[in-house]
Amino acid sequence: MGKVGVYLAHPRAGSFNHALADAVVRELRARGCDVVLRDLYAEGFDPLLPADGTGTVGSVPDGDDPAVGRHRREVAGLDALVFVHPNWWGMPPAVLTGWVQRVLAPGVAYKLGTADGEPVGLLKARRALVLNTSDTPAEREESEFGDPLQRIWAACVLPYVGVTDVRRHVFRTVSDAGDAERARWLRLAGELAGALLD
Numbered sequence: 001m002g003k004v005g006v007y008l009a010h011p012r013a014g015s016f017n018h019a020l021a022d023a024v025v026r027e028l029r030a031r032g033c034d035v036v037l038r039d040l041y042a043e044g045f046d047p048l049l050p051a052d053g054t055g056t057v058g059s060v061p062d063g064d065d066p067a068v069g070r071h072r073r074e075v076a077g078l079d080a081l082v083f084v085h086p087n088w089w090g091m092p093p094a095v096l097t098g099w100v101q102r103v104l105a106p107g108v109a110y111k112l113g114t115a116d117g118e119p120v121g122l123l124k125a126r127r128a129l130v131l132n133t134s135d136t137p138a139e140r141e142e143s144e145f146g147d148p149l150q151r152i153w154a155a156c157v158l159p160y161v162g163v164t165d166v167r168r169h170v171f172r173t174v175s176d177a178g179d180a181e182r183a184r185w186l187r188l189a190g191e192l193a194g195a196l197l198d
Contacts, residue, residue, distance in 0.1 A: 004080045006084065010086060016174055019182070021082075045095055047102070060107060071103045086133045086174075087134040091149070109121070125162070135173045135174055136173070154166040
C-alpha cells in the first residue's frame with residue numbers, strides 16, 4: 001500500500017491521541033508507506049462549512065480556503081485513511097466533523113445523481129482505521145449510547161465515500177490508565193496500523 005493519510009484531531013499537544021498518531025506513523029513508515037500526517041488543530045483547519053458548500057448533488061467549489069482544496073486533492077490520492085480522535089459527546093471533535101463536511105465533498109469523495117439517489121464513492125482508498133480514546137466504560141457505551149462513533153464512521157461516513165473496509169479500536173478508559181497500559185496501547189496502535197496494509 002502506497003500512501004496513507006493520518007488525521008489527528010486533539011487540541012492538546014502531547015495528548016495520548018498525539019502519541020497514538022505518532023505510533024501509527026512510525027509503524028507505517030517502517031513498512032515503507034508514504035505517510036501524510038495532518039494534525040488538524042495544529043494546522044488551524046477551519047471546520048466552518050460555508051453556505052456554498054452545503055450542496056449534495058454536483059460538485060462543491062473549493063471556495064476561498066486553499067487548505068480545503070489542498071486536503072481535497074490529497075485525500076483523493078490516498079490508498080488508506082487513519083483517523084485518531086477522542087470520543088466527545090459521542091462525536092468526533094468539531095474540527096474533524098468540519099473536515100469531513102468540507103473535504104469529503106460531492107465531486108471529491110462521492111457522487112450523487114439526485115438527492116434521494118444512492119451515492120457512488122469516489123475515493124481511491126478502500127480501507128480505513130479509526131482509533132478512539134474514551135473515558136466511558138465499554139458496557140456503558142454500548143448499553144446507554146449504542147456506540148455512536150461506530151455508526152458515524154462505519155455506517156454513515158466511510159461507506160458513503162467508497163471505503164468498504166472500516167476498522168475501529170477504542171482505547172479506554174484513558175484518564176486512569178497507567179504508563180504500562182498506555183505503552184501496551186501504543187504497541188497495539190502500531191499493530192493495527194500495520195494490519196491495515198495486509
